[in-house]
Amino acid sequence: xxxxxxxxxxxxxxxxxxxxxxxxxxxxxxxxxxxxxxxxxxxxxxxxxxxxxxxxxxxxxxxxxxxxxxxxxxxxxxxxxxxxxxxxxxxxxxxxxxxxxxxxxxxxxxxxxxxxxxxxxxxxx
Numbered sequence: 204x205x206x207x208x209x210x211x212x213x214x215x216x217x218x219x220x221x222x223x224x225x226x227x228x229x230x231x232x233x234x235x236x237x238x239x240x241x242x243x244x245x246x247x248x249x250x251x252x253x254x255x256x257x258x259x260x261x262x263x264x265x266x267x268x269x270x271x272x273x274x275x276x277x278x279x280x281x282x283x284x285x286x287x288x289x290x291x292x293x294x295x296x297x298x299x300x301x302x303x304x305x306x307x308x309x310x311x312x313x314x315x316x317x318x319x320x321x322x323x324x325x326x327x328x
Contacts, residue, residue: 204225204230205230205231205232205233206225206229206230206231207229207230207231208225208226208229228250232247234317235257235258235259235316235317235318236291236294236296236317237257237258237259237260237261237296237297237298237316237317237322238259238260238294238295238296238297239260239261239262239279239281239282239295239297240260240261240262241260241262242258242260242261242262242263243258243259243260243261244256244257244258244259244320245257245259255318255319255320256319256320256321257317257318257320258297258316258317258319258320258321258322261279261297261316261321261322262278262279263276263277263278263279263322264276264277264279264303264305264310264312264322264323264324265321265322265323265324266305266307266310266324266325266326267313267323267324267325267326268307268326269325269326275307277305277306277307277310278305278306279297279303279304279305279322280303280304280305280306281295281303281304282295282296282297282301282302282303282304283302283303283304283309284301284302285298285300285301285302286300287300287301297312297316297322298312298315298316298317299312299313299314299315299316300312302327303322303324305324307326308326308327309326309327310324310325310326310327311324311325311327312324313325
């Protein structure tokens with residue numbers, strides 16, 4: 204089980220004693236590596252009964268052209284760059300901040316597709 208709780212190690216590298224077991228509200232989840240491909244979504248239950256739409260695969264992005272101020276649906280060709288990791292580029296994984304090559308030109312992903320259900324991007328000059 205993945206949990207988002209306090210580290211077991213102290214700043215002095217000693218260990219904290221275990222005071223209690225994991226709680227449901229500390230529950231985390233596996234990262235959703237949004238890949239390039241035919242659009243595929245997954246619904247997952249979030250805290251409070253809310254629903255998260257996770258993008259498993261996507262081949263289109265909502266691209267904003269800052270000059271005209273309009274959005275266009277553009278086909279994604281490839282992942283050109285990712286400041287987070289060069290290995291994500293090699294595997295064509297789309298994350299926030301990734302530079303994608305679209306039919307309109309290069310664009311930077313502005314949202315988190317693994318948590319929001321779509322790929323939004325801003326066209327670069």
